Amino acid sequence: MALVDTSKYAELTDAVARALELIDFGFKKGVKKIAIKPNLCYYWKSTTGETTDPHLVEAIIDVLRMKCEVDEILIVESDATAVKAKYAFRALGYERLARRKKVRLLNLCENESLSGPHVSPTISREIRIPKILTEVDLFVSVPKLKFHSLTGLTCALKNQFGCIPIRRKVVFHSRIHETIALINKLIPPDLVVVDGIIAGGKTPKRLDLIMACSDAVAVDCAAAKIAGLSAGRIKYIAQSEKNGVGSMNYQCVGDDIQYFAKRFPRKGLVSRFARKALLKSYALYLRFFTLEGKIFNKQPTLGS
Amino acid sequence: MKNAKVVAVADTSKSVLSKISKLGIQTYVDYRKMIEKNELDAVIISLPNYLHKDCCFLSSERGCDILVEKPMGRNHEEGRQIADHVKRSGVKLMVGMCHRFIRGCQELKETVEKETLGQIEFASALFFTGPFISGSRRVSEWIFDRDRIGGGALLDAGCHLIDLFIWFFGEVRSVTGYVESSFNLGYDDYSEVSMRFKNGVNALAVASWRARVPCYRVEIVGEAGRKVAFSKKFGIFELGLRKGLSSFVKESLLQRMSGRPFLPLGDDIYYEELNYFVKCILNDEEPKPDADDWLKVSKVINLVYQKDKPINVP
Numbered sequence: 001m002a003l004v005d006t007s008k009y010a011e012l013t014d015a016v017a018r019a020l021e022l023i024d025f026g027f028k029k030g031v032k033k034i035a036i037k038p039n040l041c042y043y044w045k046s047t048t049g050e051t052t053d054p055h056l057v058e059a060i061i062d063v064l065r066m067k068c069e070v071d072e073i074l075i076v077e078s079d080a081t082a083v084k085a086k087y088a089f090r091a092l093g094y095e096r097l098a099r100r101k102k103v104r105l106l107n108l109c110e111n112e113s114l115s116g117p118h119v120s121p122t123i124s125r126e127i128r129i130p131k132i133l134t135e136v137d138l139f140v141s142v143p144k145l146k147f148h149s150l151t152g153l154t155c156a157l158k159n160q161f162g163c164i165p166i167r168r169k170v171v172f173h174s175r176i177h178e179t180i181a182l183i184n185k186l187i188p189p190d191l192v193v194v195d196g197i198i199a200g201g202k203t204p205k206r207l208d209l210i211m212a213c214s215d216a217v218a219v220d221c222a223a224a225k226i227a228g229l230s231a232g233r234i235k236y237i238a239q240s241e242k243n244g245v246g247s248m249n250y251q252c253v254g255d256d257i258q259y260f261a262k263r264f265p266r267k268g269l270v271s272r273f274a275r276k277a278l279l280k281s282y283a284l285y286l287r288f289f290t291l292e293g294k295i296f297n298k299q300p301t302l303g304s
Numbered sequence: 305m306k307n308a309k310v311v312a313v314a315d316t317s318k319s320v321l322s323k324i325s326k327l328g329i330q331t332y333v334d335y336r337k338m339i340e341k342n343e344l345d346a347v348i349i350s351l352p353n354y355l356h357k358d359c360c361f362l363s364s365e366r367g368c369d370i371l372v373e374k375p376m377g378r379n380h381e382e383g384r385q386i387a388d389h390v391k392r393s394g395v396k397l398m399v400g401m402c403h404r405f406i407r408g409c410q411e412l413k414e415t416v417e418k419e420t421l422g423q424i425e426f427a428s429a430l431f432f433t434g435p436f437i438s439g440s441r442r443v444s445e446w447i448f449d450r451d452r453i454g455g456g457a458l459l460d461a462g463c464h465l466i467d468l469f470i471w472f473f474g475e476v477r478s479v480t481g482y483v484e485s486s487f488n489l490g491y492d493d494y495s496e497v498s499m500r501f502k503n504g505v506n507a508l509a510v511a512s513w514r515a516r517v518p519c520y521r522v523e524i525v526g527e528a529g530r531k532v533a534f535s536k537k538f539g540i541f542e543l544g545l546r547k548g549l550s551s552f553v554k555e556s557l558l559q560r561m562s563g564r565p566f567l568p569l570g571d572d573i574y575y576e577e578l579n580y581f582v583k584c585i586l587n588d589e590e591p592k593p594d595a596d597d598w599l600k601v602s603k604v605i606n607l608v609y610q611k612d613k614p615i616n617v618p
C-alpha cells in the first residue's frame with residue numbers, strides 16, 4: 001500500500017506515477033479497455049470532501065496512457081436514489097474532463113447488466129452487475145476517503161456499491177454491509193487509487209493524500225486507521241476479507257501513515273458518544289411514546 | 305387554518321396524492337383538470353418554474369385568486385405577460401416572497417421605517433441554499449434544464465434578497481452584478497448584486513447554490529448602529545443537530561418537538577404567508593408583494609443576467 005503526500009509534487013500526475021511505482025503495480029500486457037470508477041455520490045464538489053476530484057482522475061488517465069497502449073478509457077458511475085449520473089458528470093466537471101481527455105462517460109444504469117449469483121442468503125434482492133465491468137481489461141476504483149453515516153467509513157469497498165446498476169440503491173441499505181461485501185466479491189477492482197486530497201472527516205480538510213493498492217480490503221483498513229476507526233468493527237471490511245476479496249494485513253510504503261492520521265479531522269469522543277446516546281434515546285422515544293412505535297415496534301434507521 | 309378549506313390538490317407524485325386523498329381532499333394528476341372541474345376561490349401555484357405562466361393564465365381565466373411561488377416567470381418578459389393577463393382578469397395575485405414573513409426581516413423593515421438606526425447607509429444579505437443542499441433529496445429533472453428553470457441562484461434565492469431590499473428602501477437607482485457557474489449547468493450557481501437606491505442606501509445581495517450547509521443573514525447599517533436578521537433554525541441548535549445526526553433523525557426530531565413539519569427557514573413563514581393571503585381575499589384587499597412588485601425584482605435580475613461581465617484588473 002502506497003501513501004503519497006501530493007504537496008511534495010508539482011503535478012498530480014507525478015504523485016500518481018510515484019504511488020504506482022511504490023506498489024510496483026504490474027500492468028498486464030494487452031490492456032486495451034480501462035474503466036475508472038470515481039465516487040460521485042451527490043452534486044457536491046470534491047472540495048466538500050464528498051466526491052472524487054476530477055483532477056486526480058485526469059492524472060490517473062495520463063499515467064495509464066503512459067503505461068499502456070489503451071484504446072478506450074471509460075469513466076463509469078451509476079444513478080443513485082438521489083443522483084443522476086448524467087447530471088453529476090456535468091455538475092462535478094467530468095463532462096469537461098471527458099472532452100479534454102477524449103474519454104467516454106458511462107452511466108452503468110443505462111447499459112447492459114448481468115444477473116449476479118446469489119452468494120449471500122441475507123440479501124433477498126438480486127444484485128445485477130454491469131456487463132461492461134466484466135469486459136474491461138483494467139478496472140480502477142478512485143474512491144474518496146470520508147466518513148459515512150451508515151457504514152462509518154467510505155473508501156474502496158464502499159465505492160463498489162455505486163457499481164450496482166439500479167437507481168434505488170436505498171433498498172440495499174438495510175443489508176448494506178453484506179451487499180458491499182458481495183459486490184466486491186463479484187466485481188473487485190484491479191487497482192484502487194484513493195482521493196484523500198481533501199478528505200471528508202468531521203469537516204472537509206486538505207490532507208494532500210493519495211493511496212494506491214491493488215487490494216481494496218487493505219486500502220479500507222489503512223483508511224480506517226487514518227480516520228481513527230477500528231477496521232475490525234466495520235462489518236463490510238471483515239466480511240470482504242472472509243469472502244477472499246483481500247487481506248486486512250497490509251504494509252505501508254511511501255509517506256508515514258501517522259502523519260495523515262494526525263491531520264485527519266476525526267470525530268471527537270464526546271460527539272460520538274453524544275450522538276449514540278441521542279440516537280438510543282430517540283429509539284426508545286419512538287418505541288414507547290409514539291403510536292407507530294407501539295404498533296409496529298418501529299426502530300429508526302440508525303447510522304453505525 | 306380558519307376561513308379556508310383545501311378542496312383539491314394536483315401533483316404528479318402518486319404517494320403524495322394517496323396521503324392527501326386520505327384527508328378527504330380531491331386529488332388530480334393534471335392541474336388543468338383540477339382547475340377546470342372545481343369552483344375554486346383561490347389556487348396556490350407551487351409548480352416548476354416553466355409551468356407558472358400556463359397555470360396563472362388558466363387560474364385567472366377561471367376567476368381564481370392566485371398565490372404563485374417565486375419566480376413568477378422565468379424571465380422579465382414572461383413575468384410581464386403574466387402580470388398583464390392577471391390584471392385583465394381582475395383577480396388578485398400574490399407572489400410567494402416568503403422572506404417578508406421572517407420575523408427578523410419584519411423587524412428590520414420596522415427599524416428602517418422608524419429610523420431608529422438613523423439614516424441607513426448600507427445593507428447586505430446572503431442566502432446560501434439551493435436544490436443540492438440536502439444531500440439526500442432527489443433533484444427534479446427540470447432543475448437541470450436551463451429553458452425550464454430560467455435561471456439559477458440569482459433567480460431562485462437572490463430574488464428574495466432583492467425583494468427585501470426593495471421592500472425596505474424603495475426605488476432602485478442603479479444596479480451592478482456578477483454571476484458565476486461552476487456546476488456547468490448553463491446558468492448561475494453564485495451571484496452578487498450591488499444596488500444603489502434612490503434614498504441613498506447601498507445594498508449588496510449574495511446568493512449561492514454551492515454550500516452544503518444553508519446560511520442566511522440580512523444586515524442593515526445606519527448612522528446609529530446596525531441590526532442583523534437571521535433565521536432561527538440556522539442557529540446553533542439546528543447546526544448542532546446537523547453535524548451530529550443523520551438528516552432523517554434530525555428532521556424527525558424537529559418535527560416531533562415542534563409538532564409540525566420541518567421548515568428549512570424556521571419560523572412559521574409559510575403559514576403566515578398563507579394566512580395573510582387568505583385574509584386579503586376575505587377582506588378584498590390587494591395582497592403584497594403583487595405582480596408589479598415581482599416585476600421590480602425581475603427587472604434587477606434581468607439587468608444582472610444581461611451585464612454580468614466583471615472588469616478584470618489589468
